[in-house]
Amino acid sequence: MNTSEEYNFNQFSNLPFYTDINANFLEFAEIDDLKTIVDLGCGTGGITKLLIKRFRDAKETMIFAIDHSKTALKTAANEIGETKNIIVKFCHSEVQSLTDVIKDKVDAIVYCNSIHYVPDKSDLLKKIKSKLNNKGILAFNTSFFEGSHPDDSLEFFRKWMLRSLRKVRKEYGLSAKKSDKVQSRVQLNQKQYENLLIENGFKINSISTNRIDVPIEGWHHISGFSDWIEGILPGIPLDIGREVLQKSLAEIWDELKIKSIPRIWLSVSASPKS
Template sequence: MGLIETEETNKFTFEPFAAHPFYTEVNRGLVRQALAHLSQQDTGAPVTIVDMACGTGAVSRLIIEEMERQGKLSQLRLIGVDPSAEALRRAQKGVDQMGLPADVKFIQGESEDLPKLIQNANAAFFCNAIHLLTDKLSAFKQVASILAPQGIFACNSAFYTGTYVPGTERFYRLWTRRAVAWLRQEHPDVRLSREAKAAAMQWVTSDDYVQIYQESGFGKLDMVQDTAIISLDAWRDLGQYWLFIDGALPGVPLAYGARALEVAVYQAGEELGLQEVPRNWLQMVGIKK
């Protein structure tokens, strides 16, 4: 993915945003949607599931919970892969705290390392990160290459064309405007980079995702759009995540950008009379031919 972990980015993580209950529910919905397909294929054999870009393990824990709920935890072999060593340490700690007898292994690596690490997996998850990849087709084909026939690939995103609930666009515009205004006032020497356009801002449509799944060798595709109700506090926490800062305020030092987005999100909410802003989440589950 080409994302660079540094001591500074480790101070601006996704974890506080991922801790909000709505985020758990969105991802639990995808996990259940995907593992329902897996249960239909159940032969009693071991089940290998890969959690790509697993981060601090929020989705890994949901997979473990769901397999336990289905009474199949003893069949599970879960492999989490992420480029961040710090995130993986937190992921391992979170799984350990569950106290469940799950076979879980966390591996530091990039998505392109997967074919060397895993073959014939039964399912792969790539949650809340697919929008970060510029070459989505290559990534999907890579996932297909590690899956067994009838293997399941589940991914989701709230960064796609159609993610804005109609009428909420003004919130995002005002949030950005107020953040830029705060920067101009507090740090007049800081300039936004005109050249940088973060991958997270290069959105595609749900139809594009259908085509990418098909071109990657997936047949049946379940696609649903869930709506999450996101509080201003949760938006603030997203605004503390380094990749979001880089997308919203490219070229701005992370500490300044985080503070600007924090101040501005509450200003925007107050001006528009909002305590929360809904957002559409695209949930996709494809089955390999």
């Protein structure tokens, strides 16, 4: 992942529609009254802030916010500032090293829009299970699974991608490299996630998919996130990728006269099977 602060997730993460998705997700996860929570892949702290808000009246809550991006953690710490009642511990680590970072078992592990990055999900789920109390909860969501693109979003995507590739070629003389798929593009479907959880000793408490109408601001700001640019325009410098994606987006949005483009989020809550 590119570590430049300029291309991080913060602007997208602070958009009201994204905050709403995750606030609803924390409601769905039923993690109230818990004391120790891991915010896995915390990024720039969007979910950490929601957790703090949710637990503001609780006493002795401890949140471990883990991410492998130092710049994201720095932004998260700045955004969060001082907290009352709640201790937030930022941990710079790969999620795969969870068992080294978290010494004692915890009540919940919340993992928002990040599980799709991990190649060996079975190994990670085993580690997560080993760090959860018996009644602990693993709650994750993702909008990068097979099934996240509704049919009525496909024309928009096709046009947006083709226009961007053409602009990169015509205006900058560049072409996107055919590279290995970045990890966030290798997607599992809902059934595969369910099977993985069961194979690794979890029972599923609840699972749901939600269709979300993403406004233009969402697509605009995600186009400034390094992972998105690298996924769509591999090998293109980030500044050029961002400019081209944002320009093409504005043009296509205008031409198709659309108000929003839908995307599906998968939400899962699971617990260790006793």
